Amino acid sequence: METKSKVSYYRVNKNRYAKNGMMVLTILACSLIVLIVVGLTIRSAPILFSRPLSELLFSTEWKPFKGQFGFAPFIVGTFAVTGVAVVIAVPLCLLTAIYLSEYASSRVTRFVNPFIDVLSGIPSIIFGVWGILLVVPFISKYIAPLFNVSSNGYTVLAGGLVLSIMIFPIIINVLLEVFKTVPNEMKDASLSLGATKWQTVKKVLLKRALPGVIAAFVLGLSRAFGETMAVLMVTGNVSKLPKSLMDPTYTLPSLIANNYGEMLSIPMYDSALLLASLILLMIILFFNIISRIILVKIERNYQ
Amino acid sequence: MSDNNFKTHISVQNLNVHYGKNHILKNINIDIPDKKLTAIIGPSGCGKTTLLKSFNRLLDTSQSPMVTGKVVVNGENIFDPKVEITHLRKKMGLLSQRPYPLPMSIYDNVAYGPKIHGLRGKKNIDEIVEHYLRKASLWEEVKDRLHTPAVRLSIGQQQRLCMARGLAVEPDIILGDEPTSALDPHSTQSIEAMFNSLKENYTIIVVTHILRQARRIADYIMFMYMGELIEHGPAEQILDDPKEKMTKEYIQGIIS
Amino acid sequence: MKKLRFIEEKIFRIIMPLATSLILLSLVLIIYTIVTKGMASLSWSMITETPKGGFYMGKEGGVLNAIIGSILLACGAVLIAVIISIPIVLYMNVYQRGNTKMMNLVRLCFDVLWGIPSIVYGAFGFTIMLYFGMKTSLLAGIITVSLFILPVIIRTMDEVFKTVPKELLDASYSLGATKFETAFKVVIRYGFSGLMTAILIAFGRGIGDAASVLFTAGYSDSIPTSLNEPVATLPLAIFFQLGTPIPEVKGRAYASALILTIFIMVISIISRYITKRFNRYK
Known part of the structure; x- marks a missing residue:
């Protein structure tokens, strides 16, 4: 009897210590967000305190050797490339997701799903290689002449195109989840009133799922925002404000990735690059948290 | 405490359970008779299952x-936060509405409990597994495939496996939450037969909404309605000569 | 007027499959391009030799350094991330199972962490390195990548562990098991396929990501012999070698791209197989 109760106390204590340990671990992992923000802020503090924020954010002069750090070309460049990507992705993803959730037979969805899975697993660098081999020459040879410009193909458009394909899977998957939360009874009600399927999609599905649809695209946008390698490889990396889709551009992630080598040799340069990651992080956190909160709310209402 | 005849005894005193604004159990007082089969009956939503689960503190957290x-x-x-519940739960086997075999083999399902509580040695464990599978009258059906996943058994076999699993930790009490509601008539019969043979050595408490089942197996009956324990007493008395109007109406099928 | 909606219906019934096909086509095109270009340069020596005469200029040799480097890096990172994430996921789904509000917040945290781009993890890893006075090395790369795949593993596993029925937990508790025993003996087994899928997805991320190791892992022509040496990785082998004017070196980049793609495809196929296969205890 005595040994038995001893054993059980051992088990009970093990359980208690494990619980506390696991809780600490969970809290630590969650606070990684804070750690990243703090770490980057500390490192970018030197440049943040030496120049007015407005100059950093709105100046277009990027001359590290002269100590001029204007982030505007990069911020604009990132938004431009991302914007193009989202504009391409919206119709294609919406149509595909509607097709897969409302129209396609289960055989079709079973055929398509693995493709989307594989697409989501392909590394950024592979998209970059593909971009260089196919998209860039294609733009230079066929698209640029259409607009009467000469371009080597390394453009905003190339970046946007490659990016759009990279964000297809995440957008489609979130859209499919969101569409699942629209009750079938609602669609049936609309159909039984004599509406066509497409009318039902427009008036019931999309209307009901609108917040989720927006969240899906914001999520895709925030994913596109931080993509580095592929964009770096196909946009030409010129720190000027792009005037058209056929201009080269330079994004924040590319800026960071491209200059890490020399950042410790020029004063303030490392601080500037870490400020670039901080700006990037802040924009992404903003979009990401908004879309996640929308999605959590949708799921809660569904349950 | 060292009395050989000592059996784990459950006594409920002024028990109230609220889920938010819902008052699920209202002032329950009862001493569960030892070594008897007690059936808790009553219409659905009357708090039967909540009462059963409060016996081993498995309320919906x-x-x-x-x-x-x-x-x-x-x-x-057991609701004293200082009480460590695991060793009390060991005293109470649970059969749920649907069988939930652990995600492991038939053998490991039965061996899981004894192993946790410190049993070692392959021979000992083999013996225990065979003993309790026999007790749950499942041994003959599974002895050749002890190491296949338990989920491949039929629902009825799974429920008997859950019984063997529960008995293997040597409880004094068996709790059943409508344990036959998912089963076919044949499996139901074998579970009921098992209860009848087990009640000599165990205190058994079974929630059921089937009156005929209560009549077949129960020695003692508690009737609950809207979270209150309306009446309790020996099975014949409750079923044939209920004191309360409410109980009478339920047994006659007027309220359900 | 009445006909209009039927015409609309017909039009959309045509363009929807077209949009889907276009997306599938883009994947086919990517793989086709990588395979044709890579096959031309892929040879036995490509996967069995390290580059001769420097990765940027030397025409001889292969990319073994990057293959081994990538595998070491991804394995190390996955190992660390799994060891950290299993207790977290079990804590969320066993100990805090009823606490939905809190867990939604925790899930939000990990979702947001998942959304942080790898370049930011790279930059963060770099600040850690500076803080501890570390040099670019295999170890620094492993730490950075493990941070970056941690939310991936946690959320992928979590999605499976969330589905463990409460009654199964109750069954284990009623046998007198503690939560700890229930977590590690029952829940892990129940979610085994989820664990494996999570590991594979994370491995794929780790092996394919360039931006997070750019600052932290460095690059080297040889296979590292210790955790403190810089290490080459396939993505960076592609990136750096693509930048040279020498066709043979570019060829090495294309071959690396093909090897990386094959890795990713194999991982994807295995994880499909596992999700189908390993649900035998459910």
Whole structure:
């Protein structure tokens, strides 16, 4: 009897210590967000305190050797490339997701799903290689002449195109989840009133799922925002404000990735690059948290 | 306490359970008779299952229940936060509405409990597994495939496996939450037969909404309605000569 | 007027499959391009030799350094991330199972962490390195990548562990098991396929990501012999070698791209197989 109760106390204590340990671990992992923000802020503090924020954010002069750090070309460049990507992705993803959730037979969805899975697993660098081999020459040879410009193909458009394909899977998957939360009874009600399927999609599905649809695209946008390698490889990396889709551009992630080598040799340069990651992080956190909160709310209402 | 005849005894004192604004159990007081089969009957939503689960503190934690009063097992109030519940749960086997075999083999399902409680040695464990599978009259059906996943058994076999699994930790009490509701008539019969043979050595408490089942197996009956324990007493008395109007109406099928 | 909606219906019934096909086509095109270009340069020596005469200029040799480097890096990172994430996921789904509000917040945290781009993890890893006075090395790369795949593993596993029925937990508790025993003996087994899928997805991320190791892992022509040496990785082998004017070196980049793609495809196929196969205890 005595040994038995001893054993059980051992088990009970093990359980208690494990619980506390696991809780600490969970809290630590969650606070990684804070750690990243703090770490980057500390490192970018030197440049943040030496120049007015407005100059950093709105100046277009990027001359590290002269100590001029204007982030505007990069911020604009990132938004431009991302914007193009989202504009391409919206119709294609919406149509595909509607097709897969409302129209396609289960055989079709079973055929398509693995493709989307594989697409989501392909590394950024592979998209970059593909971009260089196919998209860039294609733009230079066929698209640029259409607009009467000469371009080597390394453009905003190339970046946007490659990016759009990279964000297809995440957008489609979130859209499919969101569409699942629209009750079938609602669609049936609309159909039984004599509406066509497409009318039902427009008036019931999309209307009901609108917040989720927006969240899906914001999520895709925030994913596109931080993509580095592929964009770096196909946009030409010129720190000027792009005037058209056929201009080269330079994004924040590319800026960071491209200059890490020399950042410790020029004063303030490392601080500037870490400020670039901080700006990037802040924009992404903003979009990401908004879309996640929308999605959590949708799921809660569904349950 | 060292009395050989000592059996784990459950006594409920002024038990109240709230889920948010819902008052699920209202002031329950009862001493569960030892070594008898007690059936808890009553219409659905009357708090039968909540009462059963409060015996081993498996209340639905996601709705954060508020509990006042006591459930005293072996002289300890199990709702006292200082009480370590695991060794009390070991004293109570549970059969749920649907069988939930653990995600492992048939053998490991039975061996899981004894192993956790410190049993070692392959021979010992083999013996225990065979003994309890026999007790649950499942041995003959599974002895050649002990190491296949338990989920491949039929639902009826799974429920008997859950019984063997529960018995293997040597409880004094068996709790059944409508344990036959998912089963076919044949499996139901074998579970009921098992209850009848087990009640000589175990205190058994079974929630059921089937009156005929209560009549077949129960020695003692508790009738609940809207969270209150309306009446309790020996099975014949409750079924044939209920004192309360409410009980009478339920047994006659007027309320359900 | 009445006909209009039927015409609309017909039009959309045509363009929807077209949009889907276009997306599938883009994947086919990517793989086709990588395979044709890579096959031309892929040879036995490509996967069995390290580059001769420097990765940027030397025409001889292969990319073994990057293959081994990538595998070491991804394995190390996955190992660390799994060891950290299993207790977290079990804590979320066993100990805090009823606490939905809190867990939604925790899930939000990990979702947001998942959304942080790898370049930011790279930059963060770099600040850690500076803080501890570390040099670019295999170890620094492993730490950075493990941070970056941690939310991936946690959320992928979590999605499976969330589905463990409460009754199964109750069954284990009623046998007198503690939550700890229930977590590690029952829940892990129940979610085994989820664990494996999570590991594979994370491995794929780790092996394919360039931006997070750019600052932290460095690059080297040889296979590292210790955790403190810089290490080459396939993505960076592609990136750096693509930048040279020498066709043979570019060829090495294309071959690396093909090897990386094959890795990713194999991982994807295995994880499909596992999700189908390993649900035998459910």
